[in-house]
Amino acid sequence: MKLKNKTFALLILGFSLTVALPAQEGVVKVSQDSDIDKLLEYKKDIKTSKVFRIQVYQNVDIDMAQREKQNFLNLFDEWPAEIVWNTPNYKVWVGNFVNRLEADRAWAKIKKEYMNAIIFQPKTD
Secondary structure (H helix, E strand, O other): OHHHHHHHHHHHHHHHHHHHOOOOOOOOOOOOOHHHHHHHHHHHHHHHOOOEEEEEEEEOOHHHHHHHHHHHHHHOOOOOEEEEEEOOEEEEEEEEEOOHHHHHHHHHHHOOOOOOOEEEOOOOO
C-alpha cells in the first residue's frame, strides 16, 4: 500500500509541475524589402507559365526560314510566327498556346499544309 501512495504522490507532483510551469513565449518580427514580394510574384509567373508552340519548319539557311515564315503568315494569319536560332538550325515556331487542347486544334489545321509540324513546350531557364 505504501508503494501505491508514493506512485500516486509522484504522479500528482509531476502533473502539477507541468501545468504550473509556463512555456516560453516570444514574438517574431520579420522585416523585408518590399521588392522581394515583387520579385517572388515575377518568378512565380515565369515558372508557372506553360506555353505550347508548334514548329513548322527548320533549316540551316536563314533566308529559307524567313521565306517559310512569310509563307506561313500568308496561309495562317491568326497565329504569330517567329524564327528561333537553335544550333545549328533556324526554326519557325508558331503561336503561344496556353494549353495543349488549344495547340492541338491549331496543329490540326496547320498539319494540312505542314506535314512535319510538331507541338512542343519550349524549355524555360
